[in-house]
Amino acid sequence: MHACVLGAGVIGVTSAWQLAQQGWQVTLVDSATEPASGASHANGGQLSYSYVAPLAEPDVLPHLPTWLLNPSSPLRFRLRADPRQWRWCLQFLQACTHRAAAATTAQLLSLSYLSRQVLHDIQSTHAFDFGHAKNGKLIVYRTPSLLEKARDQVKLQADLGSDQRILNTQELIQLEPALAPAQAHLAGAVYTPSEESGDCARLTSALFKELAAMSNVNIRMGTTIQALQRTGNRIQALRTSQGDLIEADHFVMAAGMGSQPLMAQLGVQVPLYPLKGYSLSVPCAQAHVPAISVTDYERKTVYAKLGDTLRIAAMVGIGASNQGIETDRINLVRRQAQSLLPDVDLSAAQAWAGYRPATPHGRPWIGQSRAADNLWLNIGHGALGFTLACGSSHLLSSLIRQETPAIDPIPFQPRS
Known part of the structure; x- marks a missing residue:
């Protein structure tokens, strides 16, 4: 069997990897010249397997007025004359209920635990160097009342198999001394020792x-995907900018936001919207860098030591006009990072900004599209793309090959 995978970010590459490992012929296509050129390029670096609460949760609603009016808030919203934005935002607000958030959390945990196992299985046979560390995760809180509210989420996730505990300020600093300069501003943290x-x-x-070296894999980088040609209920071929057609038995859509216009050509409106994020990559051959991955909850900023680099990622932008780096936002990231880690030198930090394609409810779409019998979707992972990639691709591969999946696929089934 032959599968054509559209997109060479972490979702597309892991999808191609799963099928190629099963002996399938695979063609991997992307308009970029290098893999991981989009949302996969400089994300937060956290493999947050035990903390996958969706962005759409009840606590978002009371914070929205403050976030929207405060230029230093983690959320920047620009209203566009775009019905897709309005539909996405309305569906997002509808998903901000206790019942919906609890159900989505349970579903994402099943996928994240599968993803952890699949990545570890890959590592057992391939010694890839990607700055991987099993260093745990701290979600630090500045406001005592928010730390108390976090107990409910910790209890929910404990019932679903997570190992987490609440730390007071003294326990937090004892565990991660790099946060000592900000001790007076921190109320405590949720600590998850199993995170990576x-x-x-x-x-x-x-x-x-590895894929490029396999005889059953054909790589087509620098190739713009113009359209999927459908006959009846099947995709017959992919038409490229180079004027040729790529035929296959199955097609996997994993092109991030690029999936939206391609699906629209088939008459399908996928509920994706780009959430813009920012990051700094800081050389960290220096002291004062946290050894444990850290999330500053109220500022929505994450810190992860990736080998000799400290990755700092932050912000959510809804309605950004492009993927360029907005000076005021990246400077805000710098100021907030400096306030938490004042002894870390940010002078050599490299800035990045990009889109994270997200569904309004926070669950990715993984499975067969209703647009064609041989078209499969693996899209909409938002800020959890790295965490969920290996599990999503394993789940999709089992569905394509008509094998019993490791987890329930129904919550992730595409609706169109």
């Missing part, structure tokens, strides 16, 4: 290199 971190782009590139 790594460089998404480096893992994607390592898998891509």
Whole structure:
């Protein structure tokens, strides 16, 4: 069997990897010249397997007025004359209920635990160097009342198999001394010892290199995908910018936001919207860098040591006009990072900004599209793309090959 995978980010590359490992012929296509050129390039680096609460949760609603009016808030919203934005935002607000958030959390945990196991299985046979560390994760809180509210989420996830505990300020600083300069501003933290971190782009590139060396894999980088040609209920071929057609038995859509216009040509409106994020990559051959992955909850900023780099990622932008780096936002990331880690030198930090394609409810779409019998979707992972990539691709591969999946696929089934 032959599968054509559209997109060479971490989702597309792991999808191609799973099928190629089963002996399938695989063609991997992307308009970029290098893998991991989009959302996979410089993300937060956290493999947050035990903390996958969706962005759409009840606590978002009371914070929205403050976030929307405060230029220093983690959320920037620009209203566009775009019905897709309005539909996405309305569906997002509808998903901000206790019942919906609890159900989505349970579903994402099943996928994240599968993803952890699949990545570890890959590591057992391939010694990829991507700055991977099993270093745990701290979610630090500045406001005591929010730390108390976090107990409910910890209890929910404990019932679903997570190992987490609440730390007071003294326990937090004892565990992670790099946060001592900000001790007076911290109320405590949620600590998850089992969490991991790594460089998404480096893992994607390592898998891509292995794929390129396989005789059953054809790589087509620098190739713009113009359209999927459908006859009846099947996709017959992919038409490229180079004027040729790529025929296959199955097609996997994993092109991030690029999936939206391609699906629209088939008459399908996928509920994706780009959430813009920012990051700094800081050389960290220096002291004062946290050894444990850290999330500053109220500022929505994450810190992860990836080998010799400290990755700092932050912000959510809804309605950004492009993927360029907005000076005021990246400077805000710098200021907030400096306030938490004042002894870390940010002078050599490299800035990045990009889109994270997200569904309004926070669950990715993984499975067969209703647009065609042989078209499969693996899209909409938002900020959890790195965490969920290996599990999503394993789940999709089992569905394509008509094998019993490791987890329930129904919550992730595409609706169109």
